[in-house]
Amino acid sequence: MGILKFKKANCKNCYKCVRNCPVKAIQVIDQQAQIVEEDCILCGRCTVVCPQNAKEDVSSLQEIRQLLASGREVVAAVAPSFTAYFDGCDWQMFSAAMKQLGFSQVFETAEGAFLVKSEYEKLLASGIEGPVITTCCSSINQYIRKYMPEAIPFMAPVTTPLRAVTRLIHQRCPGAAVVFLSPCISKKTETVPQGCTDGPDYDLTFDELEDWMRESGIHVNKAFASSDAKLSRMFPVTGGILRTMKTEAGWRYLAVDGMEDCIQAIRDAVDGKLKRCFIEVSACEGSCVGGPAFLKRDRRVAVSSAVVQTSAVDNEGSDFEVDETVDLESVLTARPVYRPEPSAEQLQNVLRRMGKTKPEDELNCGMCGYATCREKAHAVFLGRADITMCLPYMQAKAESYSDKIVSVSPNAIVTVGRDLKVKQINEAACEIFSIRNREDIIGYPVSRILDEFDFVRMLSGDGRQIQNYTYLSDYNVYLEQVFICDEDKEIVTCIMKDVTRSRQKKNQIRQVKLRTAGMADEIVEKQMRIAHEIASLLGETVAETKVAVNNLKNTILMDEDKDEQR
Numbered sequence: 154m155g156i157l158k159f160k161k162a163n164c165k166n167c168y169k170c171v172r173n174c175p176v177k178a179i180q181v182i183d184q185q186a187q188i189v190e191e192d193c194i195l196c197g198r199c200t201v202v203c204p205q206n207a208k209e210d211v212s213s214l215q216e217i218r219q220l221l222a223s224g225r226e227v228v229a230a231v232a233p234s235f236t237a238y239f240d241g242c243d244w245q246m247f248s249a250a251m252k253q254l255g256f257s258q259v260f261e262t263a264e265g266a267f268l269v270k271s272e273y274e275k276l277l278a279s280g281i282e283g284p285v286i287t288t289c290c291s292s293i294n295q296y297i298r299k300y301m302p303e304a305i306p307f308m309a310p311v312t313t314p315l316r317a318v319t320r321l322i323h324q325r326c327p328g329a330a331v332v333f334l335s336p337c338i339s340k341k342t343e344t345v346p347q348g349c350t351d352g353p354d355y356d357l358t359f360d361e362l363e364d365w366m367r368e369s370g371i372h373v374n375k376a377f378a379s380s381d382a383k384l385s386r387m388f389p390v391t392g393g394i395l396r397t398m399k400t401e402a403g404w405r406y407l408a409v410d411g412m413e414d415c416i417q418a419i420r421d422a423v424d425g426k427l428k429r430c431f432i433e434v435s436a437c438e439g440s441c442v443g444g445p446a447f448l449k450r451d452r453r454v455a456v457s458s459a460v461v462q463t464s465a466v467d468n469e470g471s472d473f474e475v476d477e478t479v480d481l482e483s484v485l486t487a488r489p490v491y492r493p494e495p496s497a498e499q500l501q502n503v504l505r506r507m508g509k510t511k512p513e514d515e516l517n518c519g520m521c522g523y524a525t526c527r528e529k530a531h532a533v534f535l536g537r538a539d540i541t542m543c544l545p546y547m548q549a550k551a552e553s554y555s556d557k558i559v560s561v562s563p564n565a566i567v568t569v570g571r572d573l574k575v576k577q578i579n580e581a582a583c584e585i586f587s588i589r590n591r592e593d594i595i596g597y598p599v600s601r602i603l604d605e606f607d608f609v610r611m612l613s614g615d616g617r618q619i620q621n622y623t624y625l626s627d628y629n630v631y632l633e634q635v636f637i638c639d640e641d642k643e644i645v646t647c648i649m650k651d652v653t654r655s656r657q658k659k660n661q662i663r664q665v666k667l668r669t670a671g672m673a674d675e676i677v678e679k680q681m682r683i684a685h686e687i688a689s690l691l692g693e694t695v696a697e698t699k700v701a702v703n704n705l706k707n708t709i710l711m712d713e714d715k716d717e718q719r
């Protein structure tokens with residue numbers, strides 16, 4: 154059963170999880186980060202750093218509720234960091250709250266820690282040479298099993314406090330189911346469903362428990378009230394194991410935290426550099442109180458360590474007393490992770506596909522999540538990473554692609570920076586402005602070829618696009634211009650279409666039209682004149698005829714009058 158689940162839709166490909174995963178147990182497939190379960194050591198870093206909260210641990214709350222409802226006795230074992238997580242709550246108050254949730258009895262894992270540290274003391278007193286590596290951290294144990302099995306002979310052959318207390322509970326409450334309450338997801342690897350037969354039945358992290366308590370209306374007092382200190386409660390802070398132990402002459406005691414430092418210390422122990430050293434290692438900085446559950450709920454290491462110390466240390470150095478005999482022996486079994494190594498040629502091939510053909514192409518910038526380009530190439534070889542995860546590669550590819558588009562574009566393109574100097578110019582633009590080499594204008598003020606007015610307008614105004622039509626008399630060209638700029642107003646690009654020929658054609662047609670219109674006017678005028686002349690001639694003739702007819706009529710009438718008088 155998977156312990157960390159992955160919320161597919163949330164992943165935004167920032168590779169922060171890959172960058173922070175100490176064992177690179179994350180693969181990116183189809184633009185989605187996924188945990189490779191068999192490689193993961195459950196350090197939980199990816200859950201803390203993911204800005205999208207894309208990963209979350211699989212909760213066993215449902216099963217625990219069913220267990221409580223089944224009538225079987227269910228007891229809780231509680232990690233000693235509870236007091237820091239629940240802001241100084243004391244043991245009496247906390248165990249009372251757990252009983253309200255339905256647990257029949259509540260035990261402190263610190264009791265198991267007491268048994269374990271007593272075993273360490275016996276081990277060092279037995280005359281062994283060391284070094285001895287010891288940890289309560291399941292992530293470190295997983296790391297050694299999977300990635301550095303050669304360190305197993307140096308591990309103290311003692312079980313973890315969690316399993317020690319589980320064995321103790323099984324002796325005290327035969328038949329009871331055990332639920333472990335802790336701040337750490339890696340402890341889930343020590344449970345029965347994960348194949349750990351001597352571990353608790355289920356594990357619930359403090360953040361899951363806190364949600365459950367809130368939902369059930371159960372609260373604990375935040376003030377630390379108990380005077381009942383127990384030294385073995387110091388285990389969850391850095392150096393806490395060492396603080397509980399009696400020291401043995403001739404031994405040096407070291408506490409190391411943080412995954413990278415732990416890996417180094419374990420390596421040094423294996424390499425024989427830490428003779429007669431008793432080394433306490435914890436994957437999280439600050440140990441358990443610096444773990445993912447604490448960080449996700451904004452608990453600080455120093456404050457949490459101080460609270461734990463308050464619950465653990467008194468003037469007498471009081472500690473648990475355990476009468477029962479518990480079998481504490483445990484030896485890690487190796488379960489090495491197999492990752493095939495590519496041959497030099499295979500690696501070179503991948504590097505070539507990644508655009509890394511020369512040493513200077515290998516930027517080792519870490520943006521893909523891998524420390525070096527070769528590490529990333531190895532991940533590509535394993536099918537864990539995609540070539541496109543390299544930002545410099547994608548940028549170079551996009552730039553060369555856009556360069557290609559710009560250079561072959563039939564439109565003239567000029568790009569100008571905030572300093573109003575030309576950054577880029579294509580061949581079509583060079584042709585318009587009679588520039589023989591692009592270098593003759595790149596880096597020089599754009600005013601050498603174009604009026605800078607519209608560039609200034611774009612850089613200083615609110616708009617993201619201006620369209621223009623202009624005539625450049627120096628070049629005798631008509632241009633349709635579109636100015637666009639980027640979001641940050643750092644770059645303005647002017648795309649120009651040379652419309653001189655169509656403009657000239659239009660002018661010619663207009664001239665022809667004007668001439669035709671002029672001719673038409675002349676013809677009309679001439680026609681009018683002729684018509685007028687004809688009309689006036691006709692008018693004259695008619696008038697003359699009229700006069701003649703009148704004269705004739707008068708003459709006839711005069712002749713008639715004369716006849717009558719006669």
Ligand code: SF4
Pocket residue numbers: 163164165166167168169170171186202203204205206207208
């Ligand atoms: S941290 Fe990982 S899982 Fe989260 S968004 Fe980034 S790539 Fe995706």
Ligand code: SF4
Pocket residue numbers: 157170173174175176177178179188189192193194195196197198199200
């Ligand atoms: S839990 Fe740790 S080891 Fe596992 S994938 Fe996340 S960062 Fe890597």
Ligand code: SF4
Pocket residue numbers: 507515516517518519520521522523524525526527529542543544545546
């Ligand atoms: S250059 Fe690319 S492959 Fe190399 S480290 Fe940076 S992002 Fe990763």
